[in-house]
Amino acid sequence: MGADTEPISIVTVGSKNCSPTSSSKSSKLSLDISIKTMSESQRSNVKTEGEDTTDSEPSRKKDDSHLSLDEDEEMKQLASAHLKNMSDPVGPGMKKSTSAEILNHYSQQPIHVRSRAEQWELPRSEIQLNAKLGEGDGGVIYYAHWRGLDVVAKMLKTESDHGSTMDGAVARADLINEISVLSRLRHPNLVMFLGACTIKEPLIILNEYLSGGNLEDYLASKRKERGGKPWQPPPKQVLRWSMELARALCFLHNCNPVVIHRDLKPANLLLNEDCHLKVGDFGLSKLKDLQKVAGTYRMTGKTGSMRYMAPEVFLDNPQYDEKVDIYSCGFIMWYITLGERPFDKVPAQVVAEKASKNDLRPNLEPIIQVAGNEFASLIEQSWHKEPNLRPSASELVDKLEELQQQLQDTKKKKCIIM
Numbered sequence: 001m002g003a004d005t006e007p008i009s010i011v012t013v014g015s016k017n018c019s020p021t022s023s024s025k026s027s028k029l030s031l032d033i034s035i036k037t038m039s040e041s042q043r044s045n046v047k048t049e050g051e052d053t054t055d056s057e058p059s060r061k062k063d064d065s066h067l068s069l070d071e072d073e074e075m076k077q078l079a080s081a082h083l084k085n086m087s088d089p090v091g092p093g094m095k096k097s098t099s100a101e102i103l104n105h106y107s108q109q110p111i112h113v114r115s116r117a118e119q120w121e122l123p124r125s126e127i128q129l130n131a132k133l134g135e136g137d138g139g140v141i142y143y144a145h146w147r148g149l150d151v152v153a154k155m156l157k158t159e160s161d162h163g164s165t166m167d168g169a170v171a172r173a174d175l176i177n178e179i180s181v182l183s184r185l186r187h188p189n190l191v192m193f194l195g196a197c198t199i200k201e202p203l204i205i206l207n208e209y210l211s212g213g214n215l216e217d218y219l220a221s222k223r224k225e226r227g228g229k230p231w232q233p234p235p236k237q238v239l240r241w242s243m244e245l246a247r248a249l250c251f252l253h254n255c256n257p258v259v260i261h262r263d264l265k266p267a268n269l270l271l272n273e274d275c276h277l278k279v280g281d282f283g284l285s286k287l288k289d290l291q292k293v294a295g296t297y298r299m300t301g302k303t304g305s306m307r308y309m310a311p312e313v314f315l316d317n318p319q320y321d322e323k324v325d326i327y328s329c330g331f332i333m334w335y336i337t338l339g340e341r342p343f344d345k346v347p348a349q350v351v352a353e354k355a356s357k358n359d360l361r362p363n364l365e366p367i368i369q370v371a372g373n374e375f376a377s378l379i380e381q382s383w384h385k386e387p388n389l390r391p392s393a394s395e396l397v398d399k400l401e402e403l404q405q406q407l408q409d410t411k412k413k414k415c416i417i418m
Contacts, residue, residue, distance in 0.1 A: 120183055122146075122195040122206060129153060139175060146206060151194060154178075156203040172203065178282045179205050181259060189248035191270055191280035210278060212271025215241070219266070219339050230339035235371060235407055237275075242333050243400045244277040245269065249329060249393035252279075253322045260321070262313070264328035265305040266335055306348040307341065308332065311356035311385060323387035329396065330382025334362050337371050359385055375403060 128145040133152065135141065144153040156175050157168070182193035182205070192208040212218060222231035233241070245264075252259040261282065268281040310327035312320040331342050342362040343351045354360035361383055367376040378399055384390050391399070 120193075120195040121199065122197055122204075124197050124200070124204070127151075127153060127197070127204065127206065129155075139171065143209065144206070146194070149194075150209040152207045152209050154205045154207070156201075175203050175205060179203075181282045182207075185252070185255070185259070187248060187251040189244045189276075189278050190251070191278045207280065210270040210280075211273045212275055214267050215269040215271060215277065215336070216266035218271055219335075223339065232339045232370060233336065238333075238337050238371060238375075239400060239404050239407060241269075241277045241336050243397065243404065245279065245329055245332065246393055246396040246400055248279040249322075249325050250397050253325070253393045258322050261325050261328075263305060264325055264332060265308045266332060266341075267305075269332070306352035307343070309352045309355075310387070312387060314352045314356045321387065322393070323390045326390045326393065326396070327383050327387075330379045330390075331362070333375075333379050333382070334364075334367060337367055337375070374399075374406075378403075 126146055129142045130145065131143045133141045133143050139157055140155050142153045142155065144151050146153075154175070156172055176198075179193075179196045179198065182191075183196070185193070191210065194206040194208060196206060197204040219231060223229065225231070249261070252261060261279065263281060264279070268279065270278050270280045272278065306314065308328040308331045310320065310324035313324050334342055343360075351360070361380075364376045364380060367379060378391070378396070381389070381391055382396070
């Protein structure tokens with residue numbers, strides 16, 4: 001643990017008369033509370049959990065008094081005392097602690113402390129790194145094996161690594177942010193977080209392995225098979241991928257606090273063996289209405305990939321919200337439908353600048369021809385220049401469900417006619 005913090009990781013809540021060594025089944029509440037929030041008098045009043053304060057067992061209390069408690073036991077005691085003080089009546093002029101304050105204290109704990117409290121810290125010896133799958137400015141991605149599973153390990157580059165254009169502190173903060181966000185999220189259309197190594201360097205995050213690769217590479221390979229001609233997925237596939245992306249955003253945007261991905265692009269959308277889509281790479285994600293937790297990760301400015309970037313992000317508007325993801329989603333749906341990147345031959349910086357200042361958008365006529373007016377209209381609404389006029393993720397899901405149903409009904413009619 002850090003030298004300047006003494007976090008408390010586990011509170012055991014059990015029967016009133018159970019000692020800390022009791023084998024009875026007690027319900028456990030995992031919680032981190034900084035000792036700094038406790039006064040000296042509170043610390044001095046800490047008693048062993050379940051200690052009987054009556055005089056009925058003086059000999060047992062005398063025997064216990066000389067025991068040296070290990071660090072975990074001390075943390076349990078301090079946490080119990082803190083929770084007890086919260087329930088005690090407050091005196092005049094005193095402000096009672098709230099659950100929100102506890103969560104705030106908890107969120108400020110170092111990532112390696114939270115990893116043990118939430119039980120996702122992994123022993124490095126269990127991870128077997130194999131082939132390198134990719135490399136970026138801040139980290140390296142490996143195909144790995146762990147506890148009988150094929151997994152993906154993203155490892156932070158160390159100071160000895162060369163050739164990185166990204167500042168080491170920023171790369172580290174991005175990875176810590178990704179771990180912090182992903183470790184709390186569970187959804188079928190999000191890449192599954194399995195654990196991380198945060199206690200020693202280098203940092204490693206372990207995610208499920210998706211054999212289909214990312215959507216960008218998948219469509220590029222299809223294009224290559226066709227001699228350079230873009231491959232357009234069938235309408236059913238287009239709607240399914242669009243729906244899976246919308247459902248992921250619907251989940252993220254309805255979390256409390258709201259989670260904004262901020263870096264949606266085809267390269268961050270991964271496919272499993274059945275070609276189902278999952279959203280990954282949360283290194284640049286942001287929790288709306290929360291201040292950043294210790295670190296320097298990029299909160300505003302030109303975050304993410306510019307080709308799919310919302311105007312308000314490119315223009316450094318600090319008040320942007322989750323609708324930036326909807327904008328990116330509109331561009332991705334266009335890409336999925338036609339099998340080619342928007343403005344493929346134009347530099348991404350130019351695309352973002354023109355989209356922000358001159359309302360540049362891809363041509364919708366090909367979308368109308370391939371997927372129909374309603375789908376084209378949904379894309380147009382999604383990349384609207386006014387964020388408040390873009391649909392919410394929930395509205396996207398509802399509309400896509402309607403379009404899927406229409407497609408099924410059309411197929412049924414054709415079958416009946418035949």
